[in-house]
Amino acid sequence: MNRKADVVIIGGGITGCCLAYLLSKKGLDVTVVEKRYLASGATGACGAGIRQQWSTRENALLAIQSVKIFERLSSELGQDIEFRQGGYLIAIHTDNEMEQAERNVAMQRSLGLKVDILEPERLTDVVPILDVKGMKAIGATFCPTDGHANPFKTTFAYADAARKLGATILTHTSVVNLKTTQKAVSGVVTNQGTIRTPVVVNAAGVDAKAIAEMVHIHLPITPFRKEIMATERLEPLFDAMVISFTDGIYFSQQKEGQIVGGIPIPEEHSGFLSTPTFEFLSHMSRTLTRYAPVLRHVNMLRHWTGFYDVTPDARPLLGPVKGPQGFIQCSGFSGHGFMISPMVCQLLAGFIADNKTSEVLETLNLSRFKGKTTDRELSVVG
Ligand SMILES: Cc1cc2nc3c(=O)[nH]c(=O)nc-3n(C[C@H](O)[C@H](O)[C@H](O)COP(=O)(O)OP(=O)(O)OC[C@H]3O[C@@H](n4cnc5c(N)ncnc54)[C@H](O)[C@@H]3O)c2cc1C
Structure with missing residues (x-):
């Protein structure tokens, strides 16, 4: 060459x-x-979730402007990238998280984003399978234009x-x-x-x-292994991505019906180790079924790892x-x-x-x- x-x-x-x-x-x-x-x-x-709800102005701006591009991308590129907007529901568990959520929402709204803080009883309007008591949520933020695309x-x-x-x-x-x-x-x-x-x-x-x-x-840049799993395909149950900064969990239902999500294992440390762990399967299934007990009889079919490239x-x-x-x-x-x-x-x-x-x-x-x-x-x- x-x-x-x-x-x-x-x-x-x-x-x-x-x-x-x-x-x-x-x-x-x-x-x-x-x-x-x-x-x-x-x-x-990756999970390929697309969220505009960030705490720093730069990330929020980048994500808001990216969503505008994602909205027209399939037609611009001439191929269906499977972009859909089911929203992101971010669980709030503590008073500190609530204060931070209020600051975040004020900043995000100042950039033109439509985002709300929901009372606990409204969480199941968005994701009907949630057990709000089990997930120990005192509320959530919700942005309906957040979404997902096929990576x-x-x-x-x-x-x-x-x-x-x-x-x-x-x-x-x-x-x-x-x-x-x-x-x-x-x-x-x-x-x-x-x-x-x-x-x-x-x-x-x-x-x-x-x-x-x-x-x-x-x-x-520090490498961190991240584990992620997919269940068998289910009937359509919900549209939004659910996440929690306290528990570290995120999950959503894909177009084909499988639930895809991840969570860090408690003893995770940095490095280039990429082996999937049994601890993840156990921690993920316990937390996921605490959030959505109806999923307890659902089979996980696949489990894989990838790296985050984390800056300070x-x-x-x-x-x-x-x-x-x-x-x-x-x-x-x-x-x-x-x-x-x-x-x-x-x-x-x-x-x-x-x-x-x-x-x-x-x-x-x-x-x-x-x-x-x-x-x-x-x-x-x-
Ligand atoms: C489990 C998991 C879940 C995630 N979920 C989300 C999510 O929901 N939403 C979201 O926005 N992001 C998510 N991410 C993060 C997201 O995947 C990454 O931030 C994004 O894909 C980075 O893209 P990239 O092009 O920078 O890097 P990469 O996709 O890592 O591409 C870098 C490429 O460089 C190549 N390369 C490396 N060294 C060399 C070399 N010497 N010569 C030639 N090629 C080389 C590699 O092979 C690789 O293909 C997730 C990540 C993981 C691991």
Whole structure:
């Protein structure tokens, strides 16, 4: 291989493929390099929930603007990404959580989001199978325009649209090093050869830290194994995603009828261990049936793991770094990268192609960790 490109994107997950599409649309010659197959990283393992209810303004803005893009994405890309809006019901268990929920809702409403705080007796209006006493909820927030999409179909649709616009997508090709000249990136070395380029986007998910180390940049990303399961298919029971920050559980019913959800095991610690555990099955089934006792005779059929790429403030790392020019970060999504990918990639495409920056890109730059305290995202599960 002896190639060149305007931009090389490392990683064929949702962000790599979305960005490839947007940059190709702007007329740039883009190559995506993916070491396995498309969506083989966190994207293919994820719950693919789409929620706009965040505690930090930047995440809320990114998610609200992304939902507007998701709403028209199937028609824009010419493929059904199975986007649907059943809402997110976030359980509130304590007075402290209620105070935080009131702050969150005020901020979210100031950005134009329709979101409410529900009294406990109204939770079953949204999700009839809940046992409000069993889940120990004193209320919930609910946003009806939150939702879900198919992560594989969304990634493949972006990749197909990018290819049609001229992008090259190399799968089963690993990036093994980066080339720099003086103060800028100049190429990407793969196990199949070198690609010359002035712009490299690091969209390698949990491996983004290892990629950055190739040019001596330290990204504060910690890998966390996350387990997730799917039950057998059931008749339609509810539309919303249910989550709890106290219990760490999230679950929803998919279009085909299965319940998909996850929860962290109590003794979870960081690292690259990816083995599924029996503790998860036990903890998940106990908590899920406490929330929805009617599910106690339902069979779990599948159980798998994926990694969160967690940053110290649970917010993404985006944009350029103080280091080689042309080395752009798109990682650190800390468990919520699918839902904000459309807007994150729109901002990055504007920066790369048109040199346009924004308040959100500047706030979420790596430089925020240099000696300053940053706003931590509090609305995270697990
Ligand atoms: C169990 C679980 C549930 C989740 N649920 C949700 C959810 O409900 N909603 C939500 O928004 N998010 C969720 N997430 C998070 C979401 O999946 C991620 O934030 C998002 O998919 C990140 O996409 P990405 O493109 O940045 O990374 P990835 O999808 O991880 O893609 C990175 C790609 O880079 C490739 N790569 C790595 N190193 C190299 C190399 N050296 N050379 C070439 N290629 C390389 C990998 O193979 C991988 O395919 C969940 C994650 C998990 C694990």
